[in-house]
Amino acid sequence: MAATAGSEQLIATPTLSRVLGRALATGAEFAEVFAEDRRGSVISLDDGRIEDLSSGRDRGAGIRVVSGRTTGFAHTADLSEAGLLAAAEAASAAARAGGGGAKEVGLSPSGRPKPSPVEVLPASVPKSTKVDMLRRADAAARSTGGAVRQVTAAYRESRRRILVANSEGVLAGDDQVRARFSVSVVANGDAGMQTGMESGGATMGFEFFDGYDVEEASRAAARRALLKLEARPAPSGSMPVVIKCGSGGVLFHEACGHGLEADHIAKAVSVFAGRVGEQVASPLVTLVDDGTMSHEWGALAVDDEGHATSRNVLIQDGVLTDYMWDWLRARQDGRQAPANGRRESYQHLPMVRMTNTFLLNGTEDPDEIVRQTPHGIYVAQLGGGQVNTATGDFVFGMTEAYLIEDGRITHPVRDANLIGNGPQVLKDIDVIGNDFAMGWPGTCGKQGQGVPVGMGQPTLRVRALTIGGTAR
Amino acid sequence: MSELLELAQRVAGWARQGEDVEVYVTRGTETEVRVYEGDVESVSSATSAGAGIRVVSAGRQGFAYAGALDEAALGETLEEARDNAGFATAEEWVGLPVPDGVSAVALDLWRDELASFPAAAKVAAALDLERRVRAGDHRVRVVEQATWGDVAAEMALASSLGVVASDRSTACYVSAVAVAGEGDASQTAYGYSVGRGPADLDLDKAARDAVQRAVRLLGARQAPSAYLPVVFEPRVSAQLVGLLGSVLSGEMVLKGISLFADRLGEPVGSPLVSLVDDPTNPAAWGASTFDDEGLACRRNTLIEAGVLRAFLYDSTSARRAGTASTASAARAGFKSAPGVGARALVLAPGRSTPEQVLAQLGDGLLVQSVTGLHSGVNPVSGDFSVGAEGVMFRGGEVAEPVREVTIASSIQRMLQGVAAVGNDIEWLPSSAAGLTLAISEMSMSGA
Known part of the structure; x- marks a missing residue:
């Protein structure tokens, strides 16, 4: 969709020009209007019942004014010209701009290639179809075994239309449609209850479900919970860890992704600051952030500052090649083409964020990686993670994992966090498989803002990670 | 009665025969100031409002929300909640509460001083906190961020079953993230102080917390299991x-x-x-x-x-x-x-x-x-x-x-x-x- 598609534009171009002009009237050097219209629905099935159907709409605009080193920001739910002008004045006053006169802002619309075309808008599909889908998921999970005690399944859809205009002439929009299914199963056994989860989603319309079997996903979640009824306590201490393809992109997201965000770099609160050109990882590692990756969870035509997303190689053959940038940090560093400025909503200031972050394929047969591991842990599914970018220490949870004994995957182990240090773990990756896959849709949280992100990797082995279990 | 509560009651009054409607509305203003190395990095200020509407009819519940409080938006939201209810599973226990006779404890959670606290004073507090953190120990290399934040929020709720509630509260905080360093190693820690009004904030404590916690981790190593x-x-x-x-x-x-x-x-x-x-x-x-x-x-x-x-x-x-x-x-x-x-x-x-x-x-x-x-x-x-x-x-x-x-x-x-x-x-x-x-x-x- 070109941003100028007439009636579809959230705010008319002449209004945008006048609002930007007002924002600059006190002498600021940059102003931006970010408008958003978001609709979303959630249907959840719990305890065999359709318990919750929620839907809603939220729209408004955030206005950013930059004067010197200070950013002023105000947002409003009132998209009328009067509402926008008031917000522009508030943002401008917040930026404490000095004198200066009114400015003319010329806007040049840019048609961006849309990475994720939509065939069927989810909102156009009857609610009954979605409810039926959840009922089928529930039945499938419950049919997996008598020990299944509880099933929670949810369907989520969202449509987010954005429009960004700034005083550098940028005028761009995007129409982001996402659909997602998730299921959580609780099984009950002699040693207490266990949980199993599964999730799938894409930046696309309801046609996502043509290629995604919610019943199979629910059975997989149930099998995970049932299998864990036999799980042993996870080990405690350092050992080799093999991470299954498509399950552990969160490893890179935490081990180095956040540490490569230019805001952390600018403030020197990243262990990767000042290290471009250095060998920061095993030569096997090539890491990419790519917002153009069609239909992936973190796919965007333009970022939330109106700049076209791109494919950025962060680490090439173990050498740090670049960081990720937003407009503010790129400007400070005299760089062009920021592509990673994102925000949760019009009520938030943008900052540097990941899009789809993934490790490229290696050459090893994944089965061989396990066979060549005499003793360790095989992680089939990771949960979330968290990192301190200043120290590089990060944790991530394993929600389906097994012991590796004599090169074979054996007993399941209970949930635990793993802990490691980013720069060390990147060097300790000693073999990478040839079975690349993207993982579950993710939500990345940073300074209280959540944005959708994609993650992926082939099967790989880390020579040593600390497993936070309890086994004696 | 507050204007917000009147609105909630008016919309709850749109309930049709055979259905119960509950309207929850909120409105708030907030400010956030971030400073870095003696400069104001950002000042954000905003007012936001929204409503969530629940409809229960024949044991089925539906919910919808809107980030706006105009009657047209609320009418659409009620209609959407009504439609959603039609697809939920009916259960006898699903329903809105009825007034239960428990009287509310009077709480004073609102400080007028916050509303009249000037923006310049908020900026000054954040800058002051940053200075205190930097001065707290020579090993503090940088203050990743020092922040002032405040919020004043009002809520009102009314239902067609006669539940009526409204409340308002203020809150503010200062926080700082200290980065301490020695040699190649850095450690971070945050400190903060929170309260309902500016008088409750203790900048010294916030600074001390951030500094002491960051500094005492210097030289930290992985301990044996x-x-x-x-x-x-x-x-x-x-x-x-x-x-x-x-x-x-x-x-x-x-x-x-x-x-x-x-x-x-x-x-x-x-x-x-x-x-x-x-x-x-x-x-x-x-x-x-x-x-x-x-x-x-x-x-x-x-x-x-x-x-x-x-x-x-x-x-x-x-x-x-x-x-x-x-x-x-x-x-x-x-x-x-x-x-x-x-x-x-x-x-x-x-x-x-x-x-x-x-x-x-x-x-x-x-x-x-x-x-x-x-x-x-x-x-x-x-x-x-x-x-x-x-x-x-x-x-x-x-x-x-x-x-x-x-x-x-x-x-x-x-x-x-x-x-x-x-x-x-x-x-x-x-x-x-x-x-x-x-x-x-x-x-x-x-x-």
Whole structure:
């Protein structure tokens, strides 16, 4: 969709020009209007019942004014010209701009290639179809075994239309449609209850479900919970860890992704600051952030500052090649083409964020990686993670994992966090498989803002990670 | 009557015969100031408002929200909630609360001084905090961010069944993240101070917290794996106690996935564990006159000397369980329908100072921060495993700093293993208060 598609534009171009002009009237050097219209629905099935159907709409605009080193920001739910002008004045006053006169802002619309075309808008599909889908998921999970005690399944859809205009002439929009299914199963056994989860989603319309079997996903979640009824306590201490393809992109997201965000770099609160050109990882590692990756969870035509997303190689053959940038940090560093400025909503200031972050394929047969591991842990599914970018220490949870004994995957182990240090773990990756896959849709949280992100990797082995279990 | 409440009542009055309608509206203003290296990095100010509408008809519930308060938007939202209800499963227990006769405790959670506090003073406070952190120790390299934040929020709720509630509160905070360094190594820690108005804020304490915590971690190393006593500082124990709010939800009992189902009246923790959820305590960050279904908040005793006494319920789960709501309905803002949640959990404080707790335990790990609570704590199985930073203590004295370790156990064993509770109760910006909390043994994984 070109941003100028007439009636579809959230705010008319002449209004945008006048609002930007007002924002600059006190002498600021940059102003931006970010408008958003978001609709979303959630249907959840719990305890065999359709318990919750929620839907809603939220729209408004955030206005950013930059004067010197200070950013002023105000947002409003009132998209009328009067509402926008008031917000522009508030943002401008917040930026404490000095004198200066009114400015003319010329806007040049840019048609961006849309990475994720939509065939069927989810909102156009009857609610009954979605409810039926959840009922089928529930039945499938419950049919997996008598020990299944509880099933929670949810369907989520969202449509987010954005429009960004700034005083550098940028005028761009995007129409982001996402659909997602998730299921959580609780099984009950002699040693207490266990949980199993599964999730799938894409930046696309309801046609996502043509290629995604919610019943199979629910059975997989149930099998995970049932299998864990036999799980042993996870080990405690350092050992080799093999991470299954498509399950552990969160490893890179935490081990180095956040540490490569230019805001952390600018403030020197990243262990990767000042290290471009250095060998920061095993030569096997090539890491990419790519917002153009069609239909992936973190796919965007333009970022939330109106700049076209791109494919950025962060680490090439173990050498740090670049960081990720937003407009503010790129400007400070005299760089062009920021592509990673994102925000949760019009009520938030943008900052540097990941899009789809993934490790490229290696050459090893994944089965061989396990066979060549005499003793360790095989992680089939990771949960979330968290990192301190200043120290590089990060944790991530394993929600389906097994012991590796004599090169074979054996007993399941209970949930635990793993802990490691980013720069060390990147060097300790000693073999990478040839079975690349993207993982579950993710939500990345940073300074209280959540944005959708994609993650992926082939099967790989880390020579040593600390497993936070309890086994004696 | 406030204009917001009038609006809620007017929309609730649009209920048709045979349906019940509940309208929850919020409006707030907030400011955030961030400073960095003596410059103002950003100033954000905004007003926002929204409404969430529940419709129940014939035992089916539907919900819809709008980020606007004009009547046209609210009309559409009501229509959408009505439509959503048509697809829900009908159950006899589904329904809105009726007034339960419990009168609200008068709480004064609003400070006019905050509304009239000038923007320049907020900027000055953030800059002042940054200066204090920098001056706190020569090893502080940079202050990653120093922040002032404030919010003034109003809510109103009305239903066609006669529930009427309105409330307002203010809050403000300052926080700073200190980065301390020595050689190649950096350590970070944050400090903050929170209150209802500017007079409650203690910049010195916020600065001292950030500086001392960052500096004492310098030189931290991964410790060898061990089973050992673990002592949590208040801000960490507040996070752990907060987890108990979901574990003790009556909804989890009804759905057969509670760790503590069928345990009412039985010991689930050490005799040192007494837990209440008391939003009527004005000192609590989560203090509130009404719950998010408009019932008067009340004090609920959940665990008494280790014995499980009660679960938390909202009106729907209470009706299903054949009991009364504990006025524990909570929402994550106007965009979500209410569910069960705690607001102001607090463990009964003990008599010991933090130093006495360490002395009592002798040797162990004092934890100053944890990571991965969302990925390493399973409220259904009870498995608990988180990353931790802190300092070892020996003979009751603080010793070397530790990083890159995990500590693990289970929620059940940790409750049984509570060996001491400090007297240093601290209300934090969360649904729980913190205090020094000692667990007799956990598994620490490290080198």
